[in-house]
Amino acid sequence: MSTLDIVGLCGSLRADSVNRMALNLAGSLMPDSMRMEVVEWREIPVFDADVMAKGLPPSVLALRDRIRRADGLVVATPEYNFSIPGAFKNAIDWLSRGEDQPFAHKPVAMLSASPGPLGGARVQYDLRRVMLFVNAMVLVKPEVFIGGSLAKFDAAGQCTDETTRKFVGDQMRAFDKWISAVKRMS
Numbered sequence: 098m099s100t101l102d103i104v105g106l107c108g109s110l111r112a113d114s115v116n117r118m119a120l121n122l123a124g125s126l127m128p129d130s131m132r133m134e135v136v137e138w139r140e141i142p143v144f145d146a147d148v149m150a151k152g153l154p155p156s157v158l159a160l161r162d163r164i165r166r167a168d169g170l171v172v173a174t175p176e177y178n179f180s181i182p183g184a185f186k187n188a189i190d191w192l193s194r195g196e197d198q199p200f201a202h203k204p205v206a207m208l209s210a211s212p213g214p215l216g217g218a219r220v221q222y223d224l225r226r227v228m229l230f231v232n233a234m235v236l237v238k239p240e241v242f243i244g245g246s247l248a249k250f251d252a253a254g255q256c257t258d259e260t261t262r263k264f265v266g267d268q269m270r271a272f273d274k275w276i277s278a279v280k281r282m283s
């Protein structure tokens with residue numbers, strides 16, 4: 098069986114992002130059948146429909162192509178003001194345009210981490226709503242909200258919390274099965 102190609106997107110641009118740590122954790126706990134590449138999106142400009150009318154910027158085209166080629170997408174994002182970080186939503190908005198937008202029928206798993214107690218629960222429901230509009234196939238359960246994140250990762254970005262490791266590992270195993278189920282449906 099061929100290895101599933103998974104794209105990882107982090108909703109935070111911060112170098113020491115705890116969501117990037119969570120994303121890396123997901124990558125490390127994936128079954129052997131999956132391999133994740135974390136892909137950057139910081140070059141994507143501010144969305145402007147007048148710019149889009151002249152053609153999609155190269156950074157958008159490249160990311161659209163990378164996501165389209167992937168078997169699945171793992172998103173780890175912080176919550177900003179109870180919702181999706183503006184810069185990340187901007188990137189999603191660019192990617193979402195056109196009949197050939199890359200989220201259509203794409204299996205997606207999401208997780209979030211926050212120093213607060215809810216672990217970004219609210220951002221995930223906003224992101225699920227956006228993913229619904231773009232016809233993505235979002236894994237329902239298990240949901241992963243990493244609250245109190247500052248105590249769960251060490252200075253090297255390694256997760257020191259066994260419960261978090263179990264939840265993230267369970268989610269990645271469920272995502273493996275979800276990708277197979279989506280492939281059978283299509």
Ligand SMILES: Cc1cc2nc3c(=O)[nH]c(=O)nc-3n(C[C@H](O)[C@H](O)[C@H](O)COP(=O)(O)O)c2cc1C
Pocket residue numbers: 109110111113114115116117174175176177178179180210211212213216217
């Ligand atoms: C503009 C802004 C808004 C924030 N709003 C929330 C929020 O609504 N809920 C929450 O749990 N944390 C909130 N935070 C705190 C972030 O969860 C925290 O900074 C987190 O570490 C950011 O993720 P990162 O480490 O992956 O960059 C906010 C942070 C910023 C900068």
